[in-house]
Amino acid sequence: FPFNGFTYCLTLFTTLLYTIKFENIMKFLLFLLLISVVSSAFYHESKGLCKPSTDEPGTQRYFADLNCATRCDIAGASCKGYSLGSTYGLCVTYYDAPVTGNGRVNFDCFRKD
Numbered sequence: 022f023p024f025n026g027f028t029y030c031l032t033l034f035t036t037l038l039y040t041i042k043f044e045n046i047m048k049f050l051l052f053l054l055l056i057s058v059v060s061s062a063f064y065h066e067s068k069g070l071c072k073p074s075t076d077e078p079g080t081q082r083y084f085a086d087l088n089c090a091t092r093c094d095i096a097g098a099s100c101k102g103y104s105l106g107s108t109y110g111l112c113v114t115y116y117d118a119p120v121t122g123n124g125r126v127n128f129d130c131f132r133k134d
Contacts, residue, residue, distance in 0.1 A: 081115050
């Protein structure tokens with residue numbers, strides 16, 4: 022078949038659209054990678070369920086998922102850390118003085134700096 026100007030423009034246009042979409046996807050994936058590296062750099066991990074300095078009501082919130090890091094990042098300075106249950110799908114965020122792990126095997130404590 023003849024390769025005319027219309028076919029060339031159509032091929033160039035579709036290639037350009039594919040390239041733009043691919044670049045946007047790559048930028049988005051790079052952004053997600055950067056966010057995960059940056060957000061994880063602000064936490065110190067210790068073994069066990071986090072133990073806050075007080076047991077006052079309202080200092081901890083329980084969730085049945087594993088989105089603690091996102092919740093704590095969004096909360097800013099008010100969130101002091103979070104616990105993740107490795108086998109239970111439990112997420113606990115802490116809004117108190119600094120927290121440390123209590124040594125329990127199935128949990129990890131992440132203290133925010």
